[in-house]
Amino acid sequence: MRRLALPLIATCLFAGLPAIATAATAPADAIKYRQAVMDGMAAHVNAVLLLVTGKVDHPDQVKGHADALAALAENAKTVFPADSGGADTRALPLIWEDRTQFDEIMVKLTKSTGQLRDAVAANDKAASMAAFKAVGESCKACHDRYRKPKD
Amino acid sequence: MVLLVVGTQAALADASSLIERGQYLTYAGGCLTCHTADKPGAIPLAGGRALDTPFGTFYSPNLTPDPDTGLRNWTDEDFEHALRDGRTPDGSFYYPVFPYPSYTGLSDADVRAIAAYLRSLPPVRQVIPPHDLPWYLSFRPVMYGWNLLNFRPQRFEPDNTKTPGWNRGAYVVRHLGHCGECHTPRNLLGAVDQKRELSGNPDGPEGDKVPDITQNRITGIGRWSTSEIELFLEIGILPDGDFVGSTMGAVIDDNTGHLTPTDRQAIATYLQSVDSPELP
Numbered sequence: 001m002r003r004l005a006l007p008l009i010a011t012c013l014f015a016g017l018p019a020i021a022t023a024a025t026a027p028a029d030a031i032k033y034r035q036a037v038m039d040g041m042a043a044h045v046n047a048v049l050l051l052v053t054g055k056v057d058h059p060d061q062v063k064g065h066a067d068a069l070a071a072l073a074e075n076a077k078t079v080f081p082a083d084s085g086g087a088d089t090r091a092l093p094l095i096w097e098d099r100t101q102f103d104e105i106m107v108k109l110t111k112s113t114g115q116l117r118d119a120v121a122a123n124d125k126a127a128s129m130a131a132f133k134a135v136g137e138s139c140k141a142c143h144d145r146y147r148k149p150k151d
Numbered sequence: 152m153v154l155l156v157v158g159t160q161a162a163l164a165d166a167s168s169l170i171e172r173g174q175y176l177t178y179a180g181g182c183l184t185c186h187t188a189d190k191p192g193a194i195p196l197a198g199g200r201a202l203d204t205p206f207g208t209f210y211s212p213n214l215t216p217d218p219d220t221g222l223r224n225w226t227d228e229d230f231e232h233a234l235r236d237g238r239t240p241d242g243s244f245y246y247p248v249f250p251y252p253s254y255t256g257l258s259d260a261d262v263r264a265i266a267a268y269l270r271s272l273p274p275v276r277q278v279i280p281p282h283d284l285p286w287y288l289s290f291r292p293v294m295y296g297w298n299l300l301n302f303r304p305q306r307f308e309p310d311n312t313k314t315p316g317w318n319r320g321a322y323v324v325r326h327l328g329h330c331g332e333c334h335t336p337r338n339l340l341g342a343v344d345q346k347r348e349l350s351g352n353p354d355g356p357e358g359d360k361v362p363d364i365t366q367n368r369i370t371g372i373g374r375w376s377t378s379e380i381e382l383f384l385e386i387g388i389l390p391d392g393d394f395v396g397s398t399m400g401a402v403i404d405d406n407t408g409h410l411t412p413t414d415r416q417a418i419a420t421y422l423q424s425v426d427s428p429e430l431p
Contacts (some may be wrong), residue, residue, distance in 0.1 A: 025366025030221040046392030049382075133386055136394055140387045140403070 025081070030089045035081040037072055044069040044136065048116070052128050064126075066113075068122040069135070071115040077106050090148040102146060109138040166267070170308050173268025179414065182425035183405040186279075187213045187221035195277040199219075202248055203357050206341055207284035217274035231259075236304050237294075244294035246282070247302075252343060256307035256326030293402045301342035303406050313424075320421025323414060324349075328406065333361045333398070347428045356398055367427035384410065392414070 024035075047065040048054040080102070085093050095102050112134035119127035177183070177196070188199035198213035198221075199405060213221040225233075229240040237251035238244060257265075266383065266388035287293065307326050309318040324330045334349045335355060351370065366373040371378065379390045384407035387395045395403070 042392035044392070046390075049388070049392070051159055078177055117177075117383070136386045138397060139394035143394050144400035145396070147396050149397040150362075151358060 007046055027083050028088065030079070030081055030084040030085075031091075034084065034089070034091070037075050037079050037102065039141075041072045044072065045132075045139070048120075048128075048132060051123065052120075052132060058101040062120050066117045066128075070110075070113040073110045076109060077103075089125070090150070092146050092148055095146045098146075105138055108141070109135070122139045122141060140147065152258070169264050169267045170271045171268075173264035173266070173271075175409070176265050176327065177268050178406055178409040179323065180265065181329060181402060181406045184401050185263055186214050193300045193382075194277070195276050196269070196272060197277045198279050199277055204248055205354060206248075206288060207248075207282060208283075209282045210244060213274040213275065213279055214269050215272045215277075216270055217276050218229075219277050220276050222269065225266065226269070227263050227266050227331045232261050232381070234265070235306075237298065237302065244291050244298065246288070246294060249295070249334045250329040252302050253326050253329035253332055255302075255304045258306065258320065261327070278375065292403045297340065297342075297391075301340060303420055314420070316420045317424060319414065320417035320419070323410075323418055324421050330364070330374045334364050349425050350428050359398060362399075363427070364422060365425050366423065366428040372422065372425055373427075377423065379415070380387065380422060381412070381415045384408070384415045384418060 044065045046071065048062060051058060051062040051065065066095060080091065080095055085091055085096065112131055114127060116131035116135055119131050158389055168184070183195050185200055186192050186198050186203060187195045188197070189201070191225060192234060193199070194215075196214045198211045200211045202209045202211060215221040216223060216225075218224075222229075225240065230239065231244065232238045232248075234254040234257055236255070237247070243385035282289070307322050309323070313321075331343050331345075331348060331403070333352060335345070336342045336350065336352045337346050337354075338344050349364045352361040363371040365371040368374050375383075375390055383390075383395070384387055384403065386408065387403045394400075407418070411419075
């Protein structure tokens with residue numbers, strides 16, 4: 001019985017995968033995923049800062065956070081599909097009206113997080129801090145213009 | 152002759168350092184945020200920003216020395232009256248959307264430096280639309296009564312029981328940086344309620360909610376470290392790794408991000424002494 005069940009489960013899982021990949025994302029889920037990516041970035045930004053400034057003494061762990069941040073920044077480019085605005089998100093409609101300018105900030109974000117990843121890998125503290133500030137500038141530039149203030 | 156030349160050069164150096172100091176104070180005074188139009192490529196300090204308030208829409212004046220649309224040839228005394236008494240050179244009243252109730256604490260030296268810097272700007276011609284106010288406010292003398300009830304011109308007095316850092320922070324937060332204009336709630340007449348200093352304003356500029364920045368550990372910044380406050384003022388990072396935007400984002404760009412580390416530290420020192428008001 002066990003022998004039969006495993007392949008069966010495996011078949012079901014793989015059969016299901018293409019369906020998941022091609023199904024249109026519900027706007028509510030797009031918003032939740034965006035918030036997960038953004039919260040993840042904030043968490044790694046915070047971790048990098050605590051480690052780079054030496055407030056927390058695990059120098060070998062900066063790399064993991066910097067790598068994750070660079071990867072999440074790439075994901076961030078994809079998390080603002082059309083129709084993912086509305087009342088449940090602080091993302092302002094201006095994002096979609098102003099897409100070219102918005103995307104320019106996204107490019108700055110991926111560039112600066114890439115520089116941070118490289119500076120951390122090279123163990124260059126000054127360059128890490130400079131790249132960290134550049135990451136912050138792109139986060140802030142976007143939040144200044146495209147995010148609703150907290151209620 | 153040599154003496155005269157040296158004397159003139161010294162005077163020129165003094166004048167340029169006065170202007171430089173005035174520029175720093177103009178940033179630290181937050182003048183740019185309101186006195187620069189809210190559109191790409193707007194010329195700093197040439198005014199024209201629409202300020203939406205619960206009392207109507209105000210359009211910020213042009214602070215460049217343009218003879219027709221700006222401050223023309225304001226004297227030091229004109230700047231003193233405006234910043235510290237809330238009065239125009241011809242004696243009429245400003246509305247307290249211009250934070251003279253905070254600027255009234257400014258020192259003579261600081262007012263003169265700001266005046267010197269603003270006079271040194273290239274004149275920019277920019278016509279500012281008239282304020283859009285309800286009928287009962289568009290008659291300016293009504294502000295005579297408002298000032299009588301809500302305003303006392305008063306310079307900053309250092310508290311000798313506190314450190315120089317605390318005193319500098321108090322001066323910057325209460326007067327020059329006028330943090331309370333947004334972060335302190337207002338009474339029904341729109342006057343800042345000092346008993347609830349910095350405890351947040353549910354109805355801030357542009358209708359936004361402005362957070363509590365007292366030492367309250369739940370609603371305020373009581374759990375922020377000194378270095379977290381300093382770095383926030385420099386680059387806008389919150390202790391959870393998020394970056395602030397909107398109105399405070401602009402304050403960081405135009406004001407606190409330009410301050411010396413010593414001034415940011417002074418602000419942090421002062422903020423960490425402001426307790427949450429007791430609940431009624």
